[in-house]
Amino acid sequence: MYVKVEELKEGNVLLEDVISKAPEPLMVKDTILTSWHIKILEAFLIDKVAIGGASMGMVVENAGLPAEEKKRAAVPVQTKTNFFEVYLRSVDEYKKEFHKWQAGSGVDIIQIREIILPLLDEVTADPGLFSKLYQCAEKENYYCHHSVVTGLLSGAVAAQLNYEKGFVIQTALAGALADCGMARINPRILLKETSLTAGEKKEVDKHPVLSYKMVKDINLLNPETKIAVFQHHERMDGSGYVNGAKAENLPPISRIVAAADVFHAMTSDKLYRKRQTLFKVMEMFEQDFFGKFDLPTVKALTALFTKLASGTAVRLSDGQLANVLFMKQQHPTRPLLKLQANESIIDLEKRRDLHIEEVL
Template sequence: MYVKVENLKEGDILLDDVIGKSPVPLMEKETTLTNWHIKILEAFLVNEVAIVEGQLSEVVVKTETSEEKKSNKITPIPSQRTDFFQHYLQSVEEHKKEFQKWQAGGGVDIVKIREMILPLLDKAIDNPDVFWKILNYVEKGNYISHHSISTGLLSGMIAMQLDYEKGMVVQSALAGTLADCGMARINPRILLKETSLTAGERKEVDNHPFLSYKMVKDIKLLKQEAKLAVFQHHERLDGSGYVNGVKAEKLLLISRIVALADVFHAMTAERPYRDRQLIFKVLEMFRQDFFGQFDLSAVKALTNLFTKLPSGTTVQLSDGQIATILFMKQQHPTRPLLQLQKDDTILDLEKRRDLYIEKIL
């Protein structure tokens, strides 16, 4: 039977899909409604829905406790989270030691690089929400090591989202981790500089992909595709990148993945001479401001890593307001429907382009 939305109660069960403005159902049939679902229906101006007859009066509703609502989040249990971040910080320190060896003229020990990144990647696969937290750990004075480990993790996760076979997921992670190893051959004074670089300093830094490639080209455990990704990680599909300004047809997908991961982390982490930008804002920039420069399939995979947030997740907005996610939109994943905690107002970020999700609480 059809029931007006204002007459729905918790425990009612949908008889049919609820269709919104997108081709994807707003809610699927057989969904057992909660107050969250009813608020979503009201926010999307749905007048009435079909429910299983008798549900309005016969279903005994079990009210969620605050602890049960918290359990709906994708946050891993504390021990898993703690283990991951301890391991992450350890990998950053290990990378720092290797980087110092490279600065002294040493070569890349690929076995150590694998030991840094692959066990960490395995843990990240089980807990993809950790990427929201990693950015809070970056130290400006140790940026390169944080950036290298994070770029390796992101590259591996993007490759996995794109259904790469395991071997290429590993190679993507290794290429991302080693993309900036050539920075060890740059004057340390430039690396530690906290103000904008001069034209001459920028030219020296822009040569680091070539220096990185020289350091990895003879490593047998690194496939040729990964070596090329190290060399090409600052190239762009439209030919606007460097070192050679090559275009799409000459860029392997693994090169496109590492390029995206590299820029994403650089924009969303604190750097010596640049403040971080908001994750969701940067994801939108890849689709809009940088359109044509990055591979769209890789951008979609990266977006999926950060937008798998269930209803009930508490977030902080760019203006400081605290809100709860009501509904994540498949067509606009960075613009969910929210409920402000201060007064229960429904807020549609698709209509409030001046606001972004800043962090998960």
């Protein structure tokens, strides 16, 4: 029985795998749906799914089971852990921490580690997951999504640059906590649906200092990690804030978090503006922002999104569909493609009027 996603209830059981654009099923057959599963289906714009269970597709009941069986049946069962479910759960957990900070509580670094580190292991093993995370974004919860993804991007870039595990973890934590000071900004400003006034921007620009004050006494964070939280809006050429620090005063973690923070911000929907595409922003880092960000960091960040196998389907900025023929090491955002419509070859390095809009 096929049921629209908006009509699903917790306890419904999938009769078949749910397929999205990813090579593996989004959810597998026999998964007992929870609110998390339903939220993921909505995020991936799934229209209908096949469900079964008691009463021709209704919610699975525990009636008639022994007490111990009822207890076990109350626990959702799934045959395979889904990365996107864990991600959405982590964003919700981060949101709870953010609300605690707004109420005046300090940072629970153990909880932040538990939110970030399981996801970090997944994305460092499979960076291709980053391209799919944008399907889970919610602009109403932008700051929580932003903090989690900035942490993951920061850690993944550090791993891409071959830093040791401890450094990777500290970099991820710096990214995840860089904006914790936003909790001390007037909520009215954070929820505003139009561009900020000069006065409101000045208020928001205080958040690196506020973030640093919230992490400075945490023993499990290294000094360089705390500095990165403070410096994540500094730029290599001295054009950033709070102190206008230049390259010689920006340690590696600061350089990584700064790039990850801007990259995710530009490629995310906010209440007052739409996101820009991943490949367009990568090219802006290489061209428009040249000199502002650390070059090895930018190359490592770009590599997370451009390891596309031959045959990978993409949508171009003019709407055409194509497949990757060859990725260019020197120009990773401008591969050689074959158009699906007429099988003609197109070299994006020569066609500057086009760019990759989406990896399918």
